[in-house]
């Protein structure tokens with residue numbers, strides 16, 4: 001059947017309220033998309049289907065305190081804590097980093113592609129990853145790369161929100177999220193992981209915070225081999241030693257050096273429509289950009305491209321020339337704004 005035939009059937013069975021046929025067709029359609037390499041679309045549909053089935057199961061009139069009522073309340077609570085649920089098309093080529101970081105990432109991915117082989121030899125799988133380094137250097141991006149490379153759904157958890165809203169509930173909430181991720185075979189991405197450490201500073205309730213850290217330690221220890229948790233932090237030093245030790249792998253994503261800046265530029269200009277209006281000396285460029293994050297450098301370059309585009313839109317040339325001087329200025333301004341010299 002073609003894509004269009006499936007959609008027609010789904011529409012018909014949906015409108016006719018034929019739940020049984022609708023489900024069969026939807027499942028076939030999901031498989032069809034997996035085979036035709038639209039894996040992300042298939043994952044999104046699958047998640048939609050699971051969510052909706054779970055809600056349906058619990059939507060009939062319920063007795064307060066009954067298991068289905070409890071499940072419903074729990075679903076609503078976890079929904080609040082999940083920032084977003086996503087799939088990704090990013091690949092390793094999208095991330096610029098040191099060879100050491102890239103090697104670690106490649107090996108980590110390989111382990112998850114070879115889960116069965118490792119299981120056969122009863123070797124443990126590394127599934128707890130810490131990404132650390134200054135802001136704008138690719139922690140979130142690296143998590144998207146992992147989700148994209150492994151074609152898995154990812155749950156993004158807002159740890160800041162969990163910890164700050166109801167400290168007393170944090171342990172319970174975290175456990176719920178881990179359970180849900182295991183059920184749905186998702187990656188859990190916990191951003192701002194250091195907020196766990198921060199709270200300890202101004203909270204009088206040391207006991208509560210200890211409990212939260214203990215919960216995390218336990219959740220990590222009992223994490224099923226097929227699940228994966230990625231944590232990101234730009235203040236690794238705020239993290240407890242006991243917590244740090246639990247990670248199977250830590251990858252540091254630092255500010256770019258000269259070569260990485262060059263790679264980033266190539267990545268931004270990869271469509272090939274843009275060239276610089278004069279040959280830039282890498283040394284000079286590095287001086288202007290040093291200290292800025294990948295994000296900062298990319299942002300100023302894109303701004304320079306836009307300005308050059310506006311200035312040259314009347315010229316009917318196919319190749320746009322980027323005003324190198326203008327970019328240099330933008331880099332300097334960006335550094336000033338961040339108080340870098």
Ligand SMILES: Nc1ncnc2c1ncn2[C@@H]1O[C@H](COP(=O)(O)OP(=O)(O)O)[C@@H](O)[C@H]1O
Nearest residue numbers: 094095096134135136137138139140141294295
């Ligand atoms: N190492 C990198 N390689 C390529 N692009 C990057 C890199 N780091 C950051 N960027 C760009 O900056 C954006 C923001 O980076 P992000 O991953 O959110 O940083 P972080 O999570 O470390 O604060 C990314 O979406 C990407 O466009």
Ligand SMILES: [Mg+2]
Nearest residue numbers: 139140191232
């Ligand atoms: Mg981030």
